[in-house]
Amino acid sequence: MLSIDSLRVTYGGAVEAVRGVTMEVPDGKVVAVLGSNGAGKSTLLRTVSGTLRLHRGRVDEGSVRFDGDVLTSRDPGQIVRQGVVQVPEGRRIFGRLTVEENLRAGGMGNRDRAAKAAAHARVHDLFPVLAERSGQRAGLLSGGEQQMLAIGRALMASPKLLLLDEPSLGLAPRIIGQIGEVIAEINRQGTSVLLVEQNATMALGVADLAYVLDVGKVSLSGPAAELARTDEVQRLYLGHGDAAETGPATRGPRRTLSRWTA
Amino acid sequence: MTQFLSLLLNGLSLGAIYALIALGFVIIFKASEVVSFTHGSLLLLGAYSIARLSEPLGFLGAVLVGLVITALAAFLVERFIINRLRGAPVISLAIVTIGVDIILLTELIRRIGPDILNVPHPWGGESVRIGGIGITQNRLIAMIVAGLLIAAFFVAFKYSSWGVAMRASAEDGETAALMGIRQGRVSALAWVVAGVLAGVAALFLVGSPTPGVSSAVYATALRAFPAAILGGLDSTGGALVGGLLIGLAESFAAGYQENLLFLGRGFGEVVPYVVMIAVLLVRPSGLFGTKELTRV
Numbered sequence: 001m002l003s004i005d006s007l008r009v010t011y012g013g014a015v016e017a018v019r020g021v022t023m024e025v026p027d028g029k030v031v032a033v034l035g036s037n038g039a040g041k042s043t044l045l046r047t048v049s050g051t052l053r054l055h056r057g058r059v060d061e062g063s064v065r066f067d068g069d070v071l072t073s074r075d076p077g078q079i080v081r082q083g084v085v086q087v088p089e090g091r092r093i094f095g096r097l098t099v100e101e102n103l104r105a106g107g108m109g110n111r112d113r114a115a116k117a118a119a120h121a122r123v124h125d126l127f128p129v130l131a132e133r134s135g136q137r138a139g140l141l142s143g144g145e146q147q148m149l150a151i152g153r154a155l156m157a158s159p160k161l162l163l164l165d166e167p168s169l170g171l172a173p174r175i176i177g178q179i180g181e182v183i184a185e186i187n188r189q190g191t192s193v194l195l196v197e198q199n200a201t202m203a204l205g206v207a208d209l210a211y212v213l214d215v216g217k218v219s220l221s222g223p224a225a226e227l228a229r230t231d232e233v234q235r236l237y238l239g240h241g242d243a244a245e246t247g248p249a250t251r252g253p254r255r256t257l258s259r260w261t262a
Numbered sequence: 263m264t265q266f267l268s269l270l271l272n273g274l275s276l277g278a279i280y281a282l283i284a285l286g287f288v289i290i291f292k293a294s295e296v297v298s299f300t301h302g303s304l305l306l307l308g309a310y311s312i313a314r315l316s317e318p319l320g321f322l323g324a325v326l327v328g329l330v331i332t333a334l335a336a337f338l339v340e341r342f343i344i345n346r347l348r349g350a351p352v353i354s355l356a357i358v359t360i361g362v363d364i365i366l367l368t369e370l371i372r373r374i375g376p377d378i379l380n381v382p383h384p385w386g387g388e389s390v391r392i393g394g395i396g397i398t399q400n401r402l403i404a405m406i407v408a409g410l411l412i413a414a415f416f417v418a419f420k421y422s423s424w425g426v427a428m429r430a431s432a433e434d435g436e437t438a439a440l441m442g443i444r445q446g447r448v449s450a451l452a453w454v455v456a457g458v459l460a461g462v463a464a465l466f467l468v469g470s471p472t473p474g475v476s477s478a479v480y481a482t483a484l485r486a487f488p489a490a491i492l493g494g495l496d497s498t499g500g501a502l503v504g505g506l507l508i509g510l511a512e513s514f515a516a517g518y519q520e521n522l523l524f525l526g527r528g529f530g531e532v533v534p535y536v537v538m539i540a541v542l543l544v545r546p547s548g549l550f551g552t553k554e555l556t557r558v
Contacts, residue, residue: 054349054436080442092437094430105430108423109442157442 001027002048002084002161002194007062009043011055017043019216020062025161030183030193032203032224034237035213041196042089044213045163048194049086050076066161080109083160090169091150095139099130099149102138106153115158122189123152126182144175151182161192168199180206200237204228212237268395269517270510275401277509278408282463283486284493284501285415286456291495292432293445293452294344295352299359300336303366304457305483306475308332308464310370313379313475321382329461335366336457340450371477379475387470400469411462412502415455419498424451432496481531485512488538494551503549508534 002025009018018040025031035041046052048064048071064071066084074082094102103123110116124131127148133141138149147167154162164183168176180202187193187206197203204210207224212233220227227233283301290298312328319327339362347355385399419425431438431445439445460483467482468475489508493500515522516530541549 049440051436051439054439076439077442077444080440085442086440088437088440092434094433094437096433097426097429101426101429104423104426105438105443106441108427108430153441 001025001067002192003065004044004048005063005065007044007047007064008060009040009047009052009057010060011043011057013058017057017216018047021213021216021218022062023211023218023221025192025194026209027192028187028190029208030187030195030206032200032207032210033194033196033213034198034200034203034210034233035196036198036236038215039213040216041213042165045086045165045194045196047072048079048084048163050074050079077109080157080159081111083158084163085109085154085157085159085161086163087150087154087165087167089165091143091146093138093141093146093149093153095137097138098135099138099141100134102149102153103130103134103156106156110157112158116156119156119158123155126155126185127152143171144178147171147175147179148182151179151186155186155191159191161194162186164193164195164197166197166199167195168197168202176202198237200228200233204233204238264394265517268397269513271392271395271397272401272517273510273513274506275397275405275408275509276513277489277506278405278412279463279466279505280486280489280509281412281502281505282408282459283483284490284505285412285498286459287486287490288493288495288498288501289428289452290456291490292498293428293449294340294355295435296344296355296359297352297495298456299356300339300363300366301456301460301486302480302483303363303370304332304336304339305460305464305467306370306477306480307335307366308457308461309381309468309475309479310374310379312461312465313381313468316382321384324381325465328465329458332461332464333454333457336453336460337450340453344453345446345449367480374475374477377476378473381465381468381474383469385469398470400466401471404466404469407462407466411459415459416498424448428452485534488534492538492541492548494548496552497548497550500548500550508537511537 004021004023007018007021008016010016021044033041033044043057046055046057047059050071052058059072066082069082071079071084094105097105103120107116107119110119129145130149130152138146141149151167167179171179176199183193183195184206195203195207204224204227210221210224210227211218212220220230220232228238283305287298287301290296308328308331311331312324315324315327343358343362344355347358383400385403387398389396389398390402427443427448431443431448435445468479485508486505489504490501492507493504511533512530515533519529522529
């Protein structure tokens with residue numbers, strides 16, 4: 001289980017990106033984190049994965065634990081070996097490497113040969129297209145295929161918890177639906193998922209639990225199905241309700257969210 | 263015609279040695295994002311070690327220990343300087359490597375002094391003739407060894423886990439880290455490989471027709487820089503082509519010197535740089551370099 005406890009993160013000692021976030025990802029569940037740009041979603045995942053330092057960010061307070069081990073002081077490689085693996089935003093596949101080499105790169109943190117072979121079979125099973133294109137340069141794949149490769153690459157490390165940063169970004173609605181199905185399938189096979197999304201329809205469709213992040217704080221949380229029914233989520237993320245209500249005049253000073261219909 | 267073929271063969275063998283050096287330069291750039299100006303003095307260190315050790319240890323022992331020393335020196339530079347400055351601006355890192363180079367070079371020149379240290383290559387200074395074309399045995403062996411080493415390098419770069427890890431982290435370091443690839447390790451190994459390649463290049467660079475180890479070897483080693491740059495700093499294939507091109511250009515310019523007298527004597531020495539500038543004017547990122555080198 002991943003537990004994040006009153007986490008505060010700043011960049012360059014000045015910009016507060018996450019201001020006291022507490023959340024949990026129970027074993028075997030899919031947890032969605034919704035929020036607009038700048039809500040602190042990516043910062044949250046960077047903190048969990050240990051890449052905050054590369055962005056000159058720092059944990060000021062609070063902790064991130066996975067199965068009881070504190071992750072905040074570990075380097076990214078150790079965190080991968082603990083079983084927490086991220087699919088970064090914008091896919092970030094290695095475009096000049098072949099599809100197969102991308103998968104090999106994903107398995108670098110996985111020392112167990114048998115587990116790696118099993119993971120490889122699982123990836124080809126989930127994404128037959130990656131088997132067909134194994135010798136092709138990854139940069140030549142379509143956007144949807146690249147997202148599948150990015151997920152497959154992360155699965156090569158046999159994660160217990162998969163972190164996904166906006167997997168729907170820039171993809172066609174039909175492909176987003178497929179990605180949602182894949183996430184559900186990966187979860188059925190026993191991997192917990194922390195899904196960060198702007199596309200609330202897809203995220204709330206696959207998630208068991210959900211959190212809404214707003215300027216670095218959790219503003220709403222609960223079971224995904226319940227959250228989807230609340231007025232705020234309906235209005236801000238699912239695109240229902242009266243547009244006039246979201247106008248700046250009716251918003252408080254901290255309410256910088258405008259209407260995000262993904 | 264014989265002269266042409268002879269210059270061609272000699273140019274290729276010299277180019278193969280340059281390619282070894284340039285290859286090291288390129289993999290360091292790819293793994294650590296540093297333009298390493300320490301390479302010239304590392305090479306001189308290799309040459310000096312082999313020359314000094316060949317009396318107590320014999321030729322073979324001296325070569326082995328010399329290669330270890332060069333690799334170790336490269337490793338230490340990476341561990342104690344480059345790795346600690348990770349994330350510093352590329353320019354500062356390059357300047358730091360210039361500093362290290364000057365320190366190492368000054369010490370080596372002090373030790374070598376005005377002498378020319380002899381490396382007792384078992385193949386000596388003999389020449390062989392292949393169909394009327396003359397080449398020193400040293401250069402011929404250099405070409406064969408460099409060819410094998412470069413082939414082995416390319417196979418490892420393409421198929422080994424180190425190669426995949428190296429290319430992945432060169433393309434996107436942060437994502438490679440997210441995959442559990444340890445960049446520190448990848449980078450350290452790149453410096454070690456580059457050190458070994460420089461050591462091997464040193465071994466042949468101080469053999470016939472070069473008289474031996476003197477501080478002039480440093481200037482020769484520096485010609486691998488234009489080789490790496492004209493090939494495209496981040497392209498291993500480019501380093502190979504660039505090395506060969508520079509070797510050929512130098513050989514032809516020296517061989518046809520009397521036809522180039524209007525450019526002055528010793529034009530061969532500046533030819534590598536002239537070729538580099540000519541190539542860069544047409545292709546600013548080198549022959550095979552990636553156009554956009556800015557990494558965010």
